[in-house]
Amino acid sequence: MPGSRSWAPALFLSIMGFLVVAFYLLPLLLTVWASFTPIRDWRVESLGKSVGLDNYRRLFYLIRHDPDMGKVLETTVVFVSGTLLVNVVGGFLLAVAAFLLDERVSLGFRLLWLLPRMTPVAVFGLLWYYFFHGNGMFVHFLQALGLLEGPTWIGQDQRFLPWGAWFIIIFVNGLVGVSYGMIIFYSAFKSIPRDIYMAALVDGARLRDIILKIMVPLTRWHIIFVTVWQLLSLLTTYAHLYVLVEWRVVDKWYGMTWSLYVFETAFGSTVSDQALAAAAAVILIVVGIGLGLATLRIMGFERELKPVRGDI
Numbered sequence: 001m002p003g004s005r006s007w008a009p010a011l012f013l014s015i016m017g018f019l020v021v022a023f024y025l026l027p028l029l030l031t032v033w034a035s036f037t038p039i040r041d042w043r044v045e046s047l048g049k050s051v052g053l054d055n056y057r058r059l060f061y062l063i064r065h066d067p068d069m070g071k072v073l074e075t076t077v078v079f080v081s082g083t084l085l086v087n088v089v090g091g092f093l094l095a096v097a098a099f100l101l102d103e104r105v106s107l108g109f110r111l112l113w114l115l116p117r118m119t120p121v122a123v124f125g126l127l128w129y130y131f132f133h134g135n136g137m138f139v140h141f142l143q144a145l146g147l148l149e150g151p152t153w154i155g156q157d158q159r160f161l162p163w164g165a166w167f168i169i170i171f172v173n174g175l176v177g178v179s180y181g182m183i184i185f186y187s188a189f190k191s192i193p194r195d196i197y198m199a200a201l202v203d204g205a206r207l208r209d210i211i212l213k214i215m216v217p218l219t220r221w222h223i224i225f226v227t228v229w230q231l232l233s234l235l236t237t238y239a240h241l242y243v244l245v246e247w248r249v250v251d252k253w254y255g256m257t258w259s260l261y262v263f264e265t266a267f268g269s270t271v272s273d274q275a276l277a278a279a280a281a282v283i284l285i286v287v288g289i290g291l292g293l294a295t296l297r298i299m300g301f302e303r304e305l306k307p308v309r310g311d312i
Helices: 007-034 044-048 054-065 067-100 103-118 121-132 137-144 163-191 194-202 207-218 220-236 239-246 258-267 274-298 301-305
Strands: none
Touching (some): 054 067, 067 103, 067 163, 067 207, 067 220, 067 258, 121 137, 121 163, 163 220, 194 207, 220 258, 220 301, 258 274, 274 301
16 A cells, blocks of 8 residues: 555655764764864863864964965865866766767777776876886886986976976876766766757757757756766865875875865874864865855856746
8 A cells, every 4th residue: 555655765764864964964063073172192082172263273373374284275276176177078078989989889988987986096096106106107208208307206306396296196086087977978968869969960060069059058967066076076085195195106295185184184193183184174164065055156056947938
């Protein structure tokens, strides 16, 4: 009977609600609380004390007076904006290429671009360690072009900072993230009725016209979703960056974003200041929420929600 299944939606929603509270809301509240305590070196008893806004004052003092913090902020802006451009635009172009290929070739093409995402972080980092190190393939390539003399670490050499380090972290993370947009956009292209493409071809439309006047307008929802998702993801990502910095592929400060700074401050071997890390994490959360909402507004999310009005 229909009434006997009325518990099913409540059950599934309760499970999801529990997961959200346990793994998102509670850690968020604990982080905010820890930012007002003097906790260091994982002394949990310090969570019962309060220092008010001292941790935030310390954090903003470092931002104003510590030149390394300026490098972290610059790196964060360049990394997020550069990698976001690669992931969204690159993912869109890869999806177009996959859509135009024969289905069997397209499948192999998409699997190839998924390999960086499926490869463990340590293995992927080791690959680029050998590629970018002082006598690696990339250095040999620059030497062959006459652009470089002698072995050097592109991501550490003062002659190439900060752009050498920024190029590497954007390149490595772009390879990982671009496949996500490719899969989303490819599925969106496949959902567009084939008759629309055929009609455009019959009317003599060029590939550029099909992309700009059919694919882009009909996948606006997907573009908004991928952009916001990748933006928030890049603000909080640090795994591949940690490997590149830890293995000295790139300069420590020009390879460190704000999220990696939070991780290093909380779990680093030289500094273990969970209170300061919590304050930095709260700032990151506030910035993420603000940028996410601003991006939705700029890209016309509210306009997309309104029903289309047709003439009668």
